[in-house]
Amino acid sequence: MKYNTKQREILIDYLISMKGGHVTAKDVLDHFRASGIRIGQSTVYRQLESLVSEGVVKKYSIDISSPACFEYEDEEEHDDHSDTFHLRCEKCGRLIHIDCNELKDISDHLSSEHSFSLDPIRTVLYGICESCRRN
Amino acid sequence: MKYNTKQREILIDYLISMKGGHVTAKDVLDHFRASGIRIGQSTVYRQLESLVSEGVVKKYSIDISSPACFEYEDEEEHDDHSDTFHLRCEKCGRLIHIDCNELKDISDHLSSEHSFSLDPIRTVLYGICESCRRN
DNA sequence: TTGCGTGCAAAGGTTTTGCATGGCA
DNA sequence: TGCCATGCAAAACCTTTGCACGCAA
Numbered sequence: 001m002k003y004n005t006k007q008r009e010i011l012i013d014y015l016i017s018m019k020g021g022h023v024t025a026k027d028v029l030d031h032f033r034a035s036g037i038r039i040g041q042s043t044v045y046r047q048l049e050s051l052v053s054e055g056v057v058k059k060y061s062i063d064i065s066s067p068a069c070f071e072y073e074d075e076e077e078h079d080d081h082s083d084t085f086h087l088r089c090e091k092c093g094r095l096i097h098i099d100c101n102e103l104k105d106i107s108d109h110l111s112s113e114h115s116f117s118l119d120p121i122r123t124v125l126y127g128i129c130e131s132c133r134r135n
Numbered sequence: 136m137k138y139n140t141k142q143r144e145i146l147i148d149y150l151i152s153m154k155g156g157h158v159t160a161k162d163v164l165d166h167f168r169a170s171g172i173r174i175g176q177s178t179v180y181r182q183l184e185s186l187v188s189e190g191v192v193k194k195y196s197i198d199i200s201s202p203a204c205f206e207y208e209d210e211e212e213h214d215d216h217s218d219t220f221h222l223r224c225e226k227c228g229r230l231i232h233i234d235c236n237e238l239k240d241i242s243d244h245l246s247s248e249h250s251f252s253l254d255p256i257r258t259v260l261y262g263i264c265e266s267c268r269r270n
Numbered sequence: 271t272t273g274c275g276t277g278c279a280a281a282g283g284t285t286t287t288g289c290a291t292g293g294c295a
Numbered sequence: 296t297g298c299c300a301t302g303c304a305a306a307a308c309c310t311t312t313g314c315a316c317g318c319a320a
Contacts, residue, residue, distance in 0.1 A: 040277040115265035126257035130250035175302040
């Protein structure tokens, strides 16, 4: 994609406004429909895919039978995304995004002691989240 | 699922025979169709899901828009799950088991700081293994 | 003007579900 | 016998694609 279209712009704006969280294609479509802004679903999918290959947006395929998640990637976060991890609740399916230095230590440990380069994008830690734990 | 049906048995047998590799729901269906064994696709999906929640079979989602993969999990692999972690090499696909106290600390940290109960059975850490790293 | 981007609708592939029937315990 | 499991078909779900039209550069 080479042109700066209106659709592309408002999509990027929305992604930036949701920075720090994940957004699915459906979220995007719902948001624009609720705002009365018309945008085609194929445009959303195609632009998201473009933004991913441009490196502007990150795509997570956490689990099959859940939609892909997209997240705007900040310049500075681009440098070091090794401290972002994902938790997935096995009960409610919620995806939790955490930024934690202690978890970053795992990468270092695995690297130095087990000669394994962890891929934090791909890795999802499964378990039970706080609210499900209480029930 | 409480009953030992014929379909459940032959499905488990097939999964065991494929131990060490992944199998998709389609693979299962194709296999049985080729063998002349009739089994409904909903049965396959439902039994696979049951086996996963029983911990007998592992499910992973390599990528969205590819089907989910299932793999039979050996007894000894989940004798003591509390301090066993799994690493999966994204290059060669090798599954590595490690027993490591430092990794156990993750659970404690997630529990105390993030109120999240990690499930080490289900969790697979993705990355690049030593030998693939050298290449 | 050129050709990329858009929107619609339809197709694609995977997984889930409703309902009547079949089979285990 | 009482349930659970099965099978079929259809639906649901997310994503991709074909094609004509619109719009940025």
